[in-house]
Amino acid sequence: MNTTLMTKDTSSESKRLESLTKLLSNNTIGSTFYVRKTLDSSIKVVLAIMTVSASLLTIFISLYLFIEALPVMGSIKIWSIFLEIIIFILTSFIALWTFFNKSTFSQKFRKQTIRNLAIIVEMLGVFLIVTLLIDYTTSKDILSLVSVTITIIFEFGILILLIHLFNSKTKKINQKYMKPFAFLLIFLVLSIFIFEIIEVIPEIYTLSEIKQLLFGQTWNPKKENFGAFNLFMGSMIVTFYAIIIVIPFGLSIGIFMAEFVPENLYKHLKSSIELISAIPSVIMGLISFRYFAKLIKSIFFALGVEQQYSVGNIALTASITLAFMTVPMIASLTDDALRSVPKELKKSALALGSSHWEVIARVSIPYNRSSISSAIILAFGRIFGETMVVLMVAGSNPALSKGLLNPLQGIYALPAAIALEVSDVVVDDPQWHALFYLGLELLTISFVITVLGRRIASGKLTFTSVKKLFKKGCSYLWNRLSKRKEEEIKYSENNNFARFTKDKFMHPKNKYFQSRPTSPSEEQLNTEYFETLMCTNSSILSKYKIRKQRIYTGIFTLLTFIVLGVLGLVFFSVGIDGFRNIDFQDIIPGKPSFSRMVQGHYGYLTSTIGSILVVGTAALIGLPISTAAGIYLTFYLKPTNKLGQMIKNGIQNIASVPSVVVGLFGWGIFVSTFGWGKSVLSGGFTLMIMMVPIVTSTTIEALNQVPNDFRQGSLALGSTKWESIKEHNLRYAFPSIITGYLFSISRVIGETAPIILTAAAARYAPTYFPSGLTNSAVAMLPFDIYEFGLYTDVIYPNSFSWAMTCALILLVIALGLFVFGQILRSKLQVKYD
């Protein structure tokens, strides 16, 4: 192929070429080069600052809850001692394990374990310092000041150890240097420990307070009886039965969507199932309170036990509602998991003569066992923290008089207690601290569940891995206990316990080995094995298989249609009841209509404006921070930076923190401590905390979907890192990022528990806007639904239809944003091929 060489062309061409060469061989065109360089580095700093602020926020929540909950959890000294015991045990464990046992575990495994333990110790140490400081400020005790100083020194020591470990360049731990260091650390901790033990003995009686909090069965704040066990059990009852109900529905809809639905229907089915997750929980609470509860009541009436269950507000009603709300979560996760099974695997199973159903049951589901079980665990965590439904439907009776596992009774759940009792609590009252304790308990449980679920989903925690660890531990113990020689230990270094026992067991001299049953003889094989194999008539078998498959398909379809039917009913009732009572006069500004209003309440336009104000504030602060954090965590954070990875996981884990806990935090910090009162700012900041993790994780996901090739290509052309990100990854991921924004806003606008605590109140003043950013409660749609939905029509006429109208507006906004986001993503998606 002959390309025309420019240099050989006419003289004008060569002149042009010369000018181009001059232009392009000059690297610094004007000042742009330096501008680009400084822009690149400064943007990195800005992004890092945003990320740090986002992550600090999340750490701060748990620390704050802990501090506020301390006063009711026994004496501070008891807690510091408790923390110290843990730190002491862990530290000595680290030291002993690192320096005296080199045979059983690999260097890498040991290093990882030390690293993890050291991080835990570091975090506990921060808690310890805080508690001791609080103790010092209250009691002015010199001893606690001394222990604070010692603890800080200790913390620095561990920090040095950590930095040493995090430094990937040092391959081996310098043992000469670390050994005395570890002993020094142990000595330090031991010394504080002894100090404190002497101090704490007279206060040992306060331990009963913790016992009372954990296991006490009476919750009576007015008499200062804070036994949270029944609240915990109430939550557990609701969650347990909801999970039992949701598993068959969720799994079968997931399987149905992945395997049986024709492709052209699949999209519609999936998006309509996902619509369920976009319905605000307060609307589900209202529907459940008005319809489900009555339905269950009438069922009991028909069964003839109406005397006993005269009210439908029982745990079972809440369970059913929550199950309905969690169906999309399990269904879509199952669907995704089943679709990720390699086609070759399915085809080879089909080629062996198994039916479609058998492929699902024997291949697809076992292939995805971990992700399906993690979906169920995550759903558990989500239901456990869900507030509005248990608040509105499940009653408020902490007695649990009908047994600890009976769902046919009214219960008082943990989140409901927080949301309900906050409004009449005085700052620094014992009840105040007790509520923070409840928040802490809720946070801990849901956090543990989420971490567990995520670890299972990522394949880090499986049944086999636990078994392996157990076996390793066993083999270590075995080696130590049997006092075998070093050589033998060395021999079995790579062998686990099982292989070791197998060696002994299978030894030729072993009598068990000799008496092992021999393999079947040829005759036996011919007669028995082949007969059974040949006699299974394939036609009968396949008929049986097909019948089985039909039955399962029928069940799946039925369950799917039940869920879709309920969804339809929800939309229908909200639509009809809401639309019937809209007073269009109320929509015209300046012309408020008092005709249909409840007790002079100003109107739903005010509430809509209030909702938009609060969520707008949240979005204004939250979206830039979380987008910046997403960009930083995706492109600038190195995978070797373990601390950064922990922050990344931490931000994503915070997404599962129950909304009521975030509300409690906002109430403590913004409403009470900052003195902003219930207002736009407090509500906005609180909802911002809810928004940040959601948007961060959707941004990370969106950015990861863009192939890295473009960025590399751009880098190879000499662009800076920020230019390559901005021009390519950000631009192509832009529709998905915007969709993430819309989804998060649609979710946050329906959140009720946080705004009950921080922003909303029923407003009667005749203005559309709150009088100021602080200390002026806002009327908001979810709050109106909650407040007026629970009144009976006898006391306030039209209150129900009022709530339904608000529900309609809220539903239209939330679903509108959700659907708009989906459409936007599908229309604007950049196609790479």
Next chain:
Amino acid sequence: MKTTNNILKNKFRTKRTTERKHKFNLSLKIAVSVRNFSFFYSEHQAVKNVTLDIPKNKITAIIGPSGCGKSTFLRSFNRMNDEIVGYKYSGEIIIDNQNILDPVIDLITLRSKVGMVFQKPTPFPQSIWKNIAYGPMIRGIKNKGQLNQIVEFSLKRAGLWKEVNERLDDKASQLSGGQQQRLCIARALAVWPEIILFDEPCASLDPISTSVIEDLLLDLAKDYTVIIATHSMHQAARISNMTAFMYLGELIEYDKTEKIFENPAKELTEQYITGRFG
């Protein structure tokens, strides 16, 4: 600046005198000289102590079975490996009297001097014109006339001008695979590089497109230094002037292409050339 250059030169000289194994025809101008270069991915050593000189305005091919480190080696010439985490390198790669492995080296300048074309054609999902003008534009050239000149020059040089000059505003993804790869070459040319690295540029193309690109490479070698990593021995034999054979991260043999393919010095090279392994 001069003094540092002198120091570098002295270093360069002493090293060259110590290693007599790698004497080459000094009448060729040397574009890149690699001294004791090793590359590590965390624990694994991908390139082991490689020393060679790459002549100017010639095609140098790096061949070897997959996983032998040739791609990693190639990506080190414009530090694209910096994008990979947990890397570590030692030794020197000297371009224009400067050790480019020096952390002080400005990557933007380096990468605009040492262009790169990847295995998979990666046109940006934008128009053809924007794809070519991307490099000059980020360097601050805003004059539309100048940009048009650059686009025209680059496309002509890459032999794509006749095929696309009437649809410069079309999406680049509408082109065929071979055209896309030539577009990527044109995109690299628009930044005015001196050295162009090709990382198996024909691996995902059909034979006809491959031959077109090979012709293009031969033509480009008149003005640029071309370094190409390829797993196809025949391609190396067809187009390259110098050939380096790598195996398991080590440079086994580096010589003129004719010598490598007709009379290799090492047994391993012969085995590979004759297809007995790899």
